[in-house]
Amino acid sequence: MKTRFKVALAQISCQQGDKEANLRKIKDYAVKAKQHNADLVIFPELSLTGYVLRDELYKLAEKIPGPSTKAIEEIAREHEIHIVYGMPEVSEKTQATLYNTAVIVGPKGLIGKYRKMHLPTHSVFEEKRYFRPGYQTGVFETNLGKIGLIICYDIFFPEICRLTRLNGAQLIVCISASPAVRKSFFETLTIARAMENTAFVAYVNLVGVEDGLQFWGGSRLVGPNGKVIVSSKYDEEDFAVGEVDYAEIRYIEPLVPTLKDLRPEIFEKLKDAAENL
């Protein structure tokens, strides 16, 4: 297992509803990532299809595994790279039950998927209208260590990153489609989640304009000490590469031992209080 490797943040814009065009772009950026010696390339939330899709989601969603995961597996295999991207998933058991899903693929094929747990359905968002929330956090064993996946609004809920970290993820990948008014929240929360969990956080956000919504980009890799290792431009396509070195966690954990000092008994109280909000 590699403990030190490069991560590429592929901050792309998408063609709404055009999977072929988006797959071409994913391939181009995967090739570029490999040229930069990256072992992992990360794309935004719903990067297979674009974010604002509304009723078209029913037509565009695919099973996992399915044709698009096969296409991404092919890219990963050919270029010997790990890829994280987002897509609308349709359940294997029903015909129109959808999930907003992050997929991780490696050189040996499909590794796993994470279904977004917190679906924003307020302000400009209408995710719960279309998607069913996931019920499991996502931590996956890879040649790059255990990698955790979360999606966008999940980062507002510290318990998701906490559980992901407690399940062994030292790198938490957050794929996102965040419109511009929320920039300051994400810039704070990416650092907070990294610091409070002493983990690496790789955040990759969408850019471009979809139905008047502008996505702000600002992708970043944050170290376990909260330092921004590398960051992308605002508002335009960008590509950045940063290094993850798990050894750094060993240096920061004794200084900020948040995991050692966890108080599990509080979680029960938290559950009770949340149920009675």
Add this chain to the structure above:
Amino acid sequence: MKLAPEVLELDWEEVKNKVARFIRDYVEKAKAKGIVLGLSGGVDSSTAAALSAIAIGGDKVLGLVLPERETYSPREVKHAKLVAEKFGIKTETIDITPTLKTIQKTIPVFDPEDKLCKGNLKARTRMLYIYYYANKLNLIVCGSSDKSETMIGYFTKWGDVAADIAPLMDLYKTQVRKLAKHIGVPDEIVDKPPSPMLWPGQTAEEEIGVKYELLDLILYGLEHFMKTDEIAEQLNIERELVERIEKRWKSMEHKRRLPQTTKIQYRTVGFDFRLPQT
């Protein structure tokens, strides 16, 4: 939240870039050749025109100056041409008086004393001209409506509001003025009292009954779910004024929507036929 003029402050350079990016993206995705818009000489259309020029280049923006005899103002025509010249925008000037006269003559119930109906006819006639150019020359119609006027319904339904894009619709009037100054719209355009020019001597603030500086703060409070009492207290104004504005905002929703229908079938336009615009 404290309702004070500062809440309306934005990073104007960022707003400029955002609006320009939106316009450019829309024109590119539509595969259009450029933009056409009505140039009245007022701050809203001057700002929309300037931002269009910043976004795609003035040579791809056509400003239609569409005066008519009753409200003709050399100052307004001069201002329209001033902003066009400054931002390198092409213009075409067409006197719409003969068209208006013909329409008025052929409407059996036309009432020359009803200035509102007569005024709305002018705005809708301008819309016909603008859309002809759009249609003929493959141009996108850029509207100039701001957030203040859109919220209180201070516009002509299917008239001045008719457009393919409305890049200023999320900015209050006082914010449009600040953005206008930031991007270099001449002060004489920004600082004059706004008027829809539907009849002689009409000014927006007199008709609405409140200055934009105050209106925008009331609307900002309503936008942020503040209660009328809270807004009135903070702004030190009568609650009735806030209630009047709130009532106007809500009662004008019909002007901001497609025609309402009643649901009969599986998926219905305006209810649950929800498609992205691609």
